[in-house]
Amino acid sequence: MTLVPPLALPSHCSRPSLVAQLGSTFRLFSLALCGSLYGALLGSILVYSIADFLGRKRELIIAAVLYALGALTTAYAPGLGVLLVGRLLYGLGIGLAMHGAPLYIAETCPSQIRGTLISLKELFIVLGILSGYFVGSFQINAVGGWRYMYGLSAPLALLMGIGMWSLPPSPRWLLLRAVQGKGSLQEYKEQAISALGKLRRRPPGDKLSERQIEDTLVSLKSSYTDEKSEGGFLELFQGPNLKAFIIGGGLVLFQQITGQPSVLYYAGPILQSAGFSAAADATRVSVVIGVFKLVMTWIAVAKVDDLGRRPLLIGGVCGIALSLLLLSAYYKILGGFPLVAVAALLLYVGCYQISFGPISWLMVSEIFPLRTRGRGISLAVLTNFGSNAIVTFAFSPLKELLGAENIFLLFAAIAFLAVLFIVRTVPETKGLSLEEIESKILK
Numbered sequence: 258m259t260l261v262p263p264l265a266l267p268s269h270c271s272r273p274s275l276v277a278q279l280g281s282t283f284r285l286f287s288l289a290l291c292g293s294l295y296g297a298l299l300g301s302i303l304v305y306s307i308a309d310f311l312g313r314k315r316e317l318i319i320a321a322v323l324y325a326l327g328a329l330t331t332a333y334a335p336g337l338g339v340l341l342v343g344r345l346l347y348g349l350g351i352g353l354a355m356h357g358a359p360l361y362i363a364e365t366c367p368s369q370i371r372g373t374l375i376s377l378k379e380l381f382i383v384l385g386i387l388s389g390y391f392v393g394s395f396q397i398n399a400v401g402g403w404r405y406m407y408g409l410s411a412p413l414a415l416l417m418g419i420g421m422w423s424l425p426p427s428p429r430w431l432l433l434r435a436v437q438g439k440g441s442l443q444e445y446k447e448q449a450i451s452a453l454g455k456l457r458r459r460p461p462g463d464k465l466s467e468r469q470i471e472d473t474l475v476s477l478k479s480s481y482t483d484e485k486s487e488g489g490f491l492e493l494f495q496g497p498n499l500k501a502f503i504i505g506g507g508l509v510l511f512q513q514i515t516g517q518p519s520v521l522y523y524a525g526p527i528l529q530s531a532g533f534s535a536a537a538d539a540t541r542v543s544v545v546i547g548v549f550k551l552v553m554t555w556i557a558v559a560k561v562d563d564l565g566r567r568p569l570l571i572g573g574v575c576g577i578a579l580s581l582l583l584l585s586a587y588y589k590i591l592g593g594f595p596l597v598a599v600a601a602l603l604l605y606v607g608c609y610q611i612s613f614g615p616i617s618w619l620m621v622s623e624i625f626p627l628r629t630r631g632r633g634i635s636l637a638v639l640t641n642f643g644s645n646a647i648v649t650f651a652f653s654p655l656k657e658l659l660g661a662e663n664i665f666l667l668f669a670a671i672a673f674l675a676v677l678f679i680v681r682t683v684p685e686t687k688g689l690s691l692e693e694i695e696s697k698i699l700k
Contacts, residue, residue, distance in 0.1 A: 292341045294646055296327075296348015297355070301638040304356045308631035309437075313361035313427045316353050321418030323350030325411045332408030343407075350414075356638045359622035360630065364427040365456050368690045372561035375622055379615035380554045387547035425452035429473060429627055429691070436477050446470060473627075476692045480628045493636060497699035498629050504683055505621035505637045508570075511675035512613040513644035515577055516668035519652040520605055523584070523661065527598045546606060553610035565687040566616050570679045573612020574672055580605035581669035589662035623686055626695045 308316060327347025334340035359375050366374045392406050428449040435445030453459075453466045493502060528542050557569055583601035591597050625633035655664050684698045 292344025293327075293348035293351060294642065294649070296345040297351040297642045298348075298639065298646065299345075300349040300352015301356060301635055301642055302352075303349075304353055304638070305632055305635040308356065308360075308635055309430075309433065312430050312434075313357050313364065314421055314424060316357035317361060317421045318418050320350045320353035320357060321414045321421065323347065323353065324414035324417070328407050328409075328411040328414060332404045332411070352638065352642070355618075355641075356631075356635055359618050360634055361427055363622035363691065364429040364627075364630075367457075368688060368693075370562060371623065372566065372619055372687065373558055375619045376554075376558040376561050376615035379610075379618065380551070380558050383547070383550045383554050383610070383614075387544065387551055390543045390547045393543070425455045428453040428456070428470060429477075432470065432474050432477055433627055436474070436481055446474065449473075473692060476696070477627055480626060480695070493629055493633055497626055497695070498633060500699055501625045501629075501633055502636060505617075505624045505633070506640045507678055507682065508613070508617040508620055509637050509641040510644050511574075511671070511678060512617045513641060513648050514668075515574075515613070515672045515675055516581065516648070516665070517609060517613070518645050518649045519664075520581075520584070520602070520668070524602060527595065527602055546603075549603060550606055550610050553607040554615060557611040557615045561616065561619065562687060565685050566620060567679065567683060567685045570612050570616050570683060571676060573608040573616075574676050574679060576608030577605055577612070578669050578672035578676065580608065581665050581672055585662045585665035585669060588660070588665065620683065620686070623691055623694060624699075626699060627691065 304316065311319070323346050327343050327345070327350060330343030330346060331340055332343075334343055358378050362375045362378065363371060389406065392409065393402075426448070431445045431449040431452060434440060435442045435449075439445075449470045450466050451461070453470060454461060454463050457463075457466065459466055492498060524543075524546070561569060580601045583597060583604070587594070587598040587601065621634055621637045652664075655667075659667065686694050686698070689697065
């Protein structure tokens, strides 16, 4: 995933002292990006121990507050220290939101459209990135334009917080708290029935909601009876929990180590070779790429509950492997054909957006048992951001050591391994309820 939209920074800003501290606006952006990455890593660690206590709804409200604080702090930063604090706060919000959003959606939506709704998360991430490109295309030469771009995200964070405040808590989380002995079982059960009724727009006292809550409660009680008391950290690496982590953690790991943080590093040189050289040209092309990503993500959203998870993953990752081979060939033997590189870049982006982009997070959100879902997803989020950081920081040394052609070849080999992993390990969960996934796939 992209942590921060690649904003087009101007050649000067309204706080010259800040730029003087850093030496260049490029370094400013690099530090800002790292700040959000470190914040996301920290957020994914913190959420491990507090997710089940806070609940999915409150977690996302806190994420919205952190987004708003981070955006405003960054926009008004008078110096480097305050700027990095702002990006750290924003990154903490990313860590919480990337954990809480797919979790809340998975636990509240009907199984028939779960894939579509969770994949919409990726669609709106891409839409946000595209908005950053679009605003950047107008602010590229504005004095202090980057401050406006950061500040504009604060009202959106406010809307997110208000929206989450108006929604009921996750019924499955309420039942989890009941079975964990955190309050009256009957009270939590009644709250869960009420929450499900509101989510489905059913009248109070609806029998279908009562029956569905009772079925979920029976399944959850069974898991606690089978495995006795709440386990510690090692519980996540035993039995069904280990199988779930291998599937979910493996997908988000391959999502990053197939080069996602690094391939777009070459987008600038590739586009320059095709005739786009000025900063304004590059920014406008970024908008075009963003629109393309949005279209491809929409295809995944529209088809994931019809075709299933596995076909999109297998087909998309095969396309990623092919695009990486083409990029390797371009830097080795096809240097005189820049359109090959442009086509390979678009192929990579398109295939990523119909596979790893939305489907990895979909699988992570639905594969873990309810008993350990909050903690399991936090480890998957940590795996994602941790591997993102490793690939990002290892890329430059590897590029110097291996050269562009060989590093793309390495990424292609990893992509083929990812295809084998998906074929052999990742199950099809289309149409199954979360309880059916737990009982039929993980047991």
